[in-house]
Each structure stands twice: as structure tokens, then as C-alpha cells.
Amino acid sequence: MIGKKVKQLRMEQGLTLTELADKAGVAKSYLSSIEREVQSNPSIHFLEKISAVLGVPLETFIHNQPIPQPQExxxxxxxxxxxxxxxxxxxxxxxxxxxxxxxxxxxxxxxxN
Known part of the structure; x- marks a missing residue:
């Protein structure tokens, strides 16, 4: 589930796997394994980096919340x-x-004080 959301958000923002990995400061191979759901339990630290670059709350990944849509x-x-x-x-x-x-x-x- 987490990997699918990461990939969906990355693609919606027009980022390549390499671009997201570089901007987040994570290994491209690890990001790829998350997206392909080979690895299914990424660390909070990893998710914080990814969510910051993608501009979504960390909770989007942790609590399986829907991807926030612009309201206004x-x-x-x-x-x-x-x-x-x-x-x-x-x-x-x-x-x-x-x-x-x-x-x-x-x-x-x-x-x-």
C-alpha cells in the first residue's frame, strides 16, 4: 500500500524515481523496492523524507489516509x-x-517563559 501511494504521488508530480530519490536523499534502489512492494515496511525517517519532497503529510502513508486534494x-x-x-x-x-x-x-x- 505505501509503495503504491509513493509511486502514485511521484508520478502525479512528474518526478522520476531518480529525481525523487535525489531530492529526498534516499537510495534509488531502496525507493524502487518500496514502490514495487518488495520492501513493505519503510522507516519513519524514510517516509518523512519522501513526504517532505512530495508535499504531503506523513500521515498519508502511515494511517493509510487518502491523498489530500487541494480544497481551495x-x-x-x-x-x-x-x-x-x-x-x-x-x-x-x-x-x-x-x-x-x-x-x-x-x-x-x-x-x-
Whole structure:
């Protein structure tokens, strides 16, 4: 089940096996074995990497949840920010890296006294 979801999401996003493996920092051969369901019990760490690149919650794989579908269109403010980022030359990879850093920072914030 997990392998089929990974493959479906990867293909929907137009990524090759090599591209997903490289972006997630995982072995292409291991990713392939997951997708072909030769390996059926990937680690949480592996799934975290894959879900971050594919832009889906980890729960999509763990709890066999349906793949989330966009619920609404971006408002003009978000569209403006995306256009500005694109115009400034930020790549998708750089933007994804920033988002991952921000998630990490939020998880490691010290509680305020």
C-alpha cells in the first residue's frame, strides 16, 4: 500500500524515481523496492523524507489516509508572494528547503517563559 501511494504521488508530480530519490536523499534502489512492494515496511525517517519532497503529510502513508486534494484556490496575497518569489529567482528546491528549515525551527523552538 505505501509503495503504491509513493509511486502514485511521484508520478502525479512528474518526478522520476531518480529525481525523487535525489531530492529526498534516499537510495534509488531502496525507493524502487518500496514502490514495487518488495520492501513493505519503510522507516519513519524514510517516509518523512519522501513526504517532505512530495508535499504531503506523513500521515498519508502511515494511517493509510487518502491523498489530500487541494480544497481551495490560493488567494491573491499568496499568489502575489509566489510570483514575487519566482521573479526573484528562487527555485522550487530553494523554497522547499526554506519550508523544511522553518518546520524544523518551529519544532525546536524553546517555550517562552
Amino acid at each position: 484556490q490560493l488567494d491573491e496575497g499568496w499568489l502575489s508572494l509566489v510570483r514575487e518569489a519566482m521573479d526573484s529567482g528562487i527555485s522550487k528546491e530553494e523554497f522547499a528547503e526554506f519550508l523544511e528549515y522553518n518546520k524544523w525551527r518551529n519544532r525546536h523552538k524553546r517555550p517562552e
